[in-house]
Amino acid sequence: MIRPAPLPSSRRALLRLALAAGASLTWPGRARSQGAPLPAIDALYRLRYEGAQAVELRLRAEAGADGHRSLLTTAAIGFVSLLVDYDGQSEAEGPVRDGRPRPETFASRTVRRGDPRTVDIAFAPGTGDVEALRIVRRGSERESEVPEAMRRGVMDPLTAIQAARAAFLAGDTAPLTLPVFDGRRRYDVTVTVGGRTAVAIAGREVAARELRLAVAMHAGFNEREAGIAGSGGWIHGLVSDDGRALPLVFETRDAPASAAFELVTDCGVEACEPAPAYRLLPGT
Structure with a gap:
């Protein structure tokens, strides 16, 4: 049996970095006013590496x-x-307190080259401290390389997106830093909000807000990943400026290789196939 050749190490590292940064698309901050609903997201994206769909x-x-x-x-x-x-x-879920989503549980299931990996995290919703962590690879439990002292006051990537959107929609546009822990890595995403602009998405013009993201790695990254992040590169991003803060486009700048995270279809506007049998919350 002929097996496909693996990606070069630098490309695998950049792909992991892009996915990690792509999971933290916006920024945290003060809570929205109580009772204000957070608009739902259902969207299809693609990550391009060096111009090729990945x-x-x-x-x-x-x-x-x-x-x-x-x-x-x-x-x-x-x-x-x-x-x-x-x-x-x-998947991630948790309570909403004072209008701000908080972490409680996070579960990740991935398969890469036939290698199954799972991560399960339980957070204390009031503090963001990690109360329980389980990492399994190839059927065996593994220890996280992130010290316990760095697992306090954090949130998973998906809850971070929700909490960040809530802060942005409440009008909090000051530069802020988001502490993220996904079980394997601990990193900060510092976001600076830029001006208003417009971008063409699927043939229509969408009002957008510019962002600048910088990723600071603290633990769990290998030497190549750290080298890429330390190269001075950053990420230019756009989110919709229409009351939803929908992530639109995120592209690496001044990095050793190019990667771009782009909206393909806003499934809240156009039908996405296959239609998901997906019910998030009771009554939705």
Whole structure:
């Protein structure tokens, strides 16, 4: 049997960095006013690497007055799918307090080259401290490389997106830093909000807000990943400026290689196939 050749190490590292940053698309801050609903997201995205389609992602998220839940599915596509058999699913849920989503549980299931990996995290909703963590790879439990002292006051990537959107929609546009822990890595995403602009998405013009993201790695990253992040690169992003803060486009700048995370279809506006049998919260 002929096996596909693996991606070069630098490309795998950049792909992991892009996925990590792509999961933290906006920024945290002060809570929205109580009772203000957080608009739902159902959107299809693609990650391009050096101009080639690499990964397809679908993000679905909702929040009610008392709780929130998010689901992110990913799969390798195009030429990359011939090199790396990758697919995964992540889910997060927790309470909404004072209008701000908070972490409680996070579960990630991925398969890469036939290697299944799972991560389960339980957070204390009031503090963001990690109360329980379980990492399994190839049927065996593994220890996280992130010290316990760095697992306090954090949130998972999906809850971070929801909390960040809530802060932005409340008008909090000051530069802020988001502390993220996904079980394997601990990193900060510092976001600076820029001006208003417009971007063409699927033939229509969408009002947008510019962002600048910088990723600071603290633990769990290998030497190549740290080298890429330390190269002075940053990420230019756009979110919709229409009362939803929908992630639109995120592209690396001044990095050793180019990667771009782009909205393909806003499933809240256009039908996405296959239609998901997906109910986030009671009554939705």
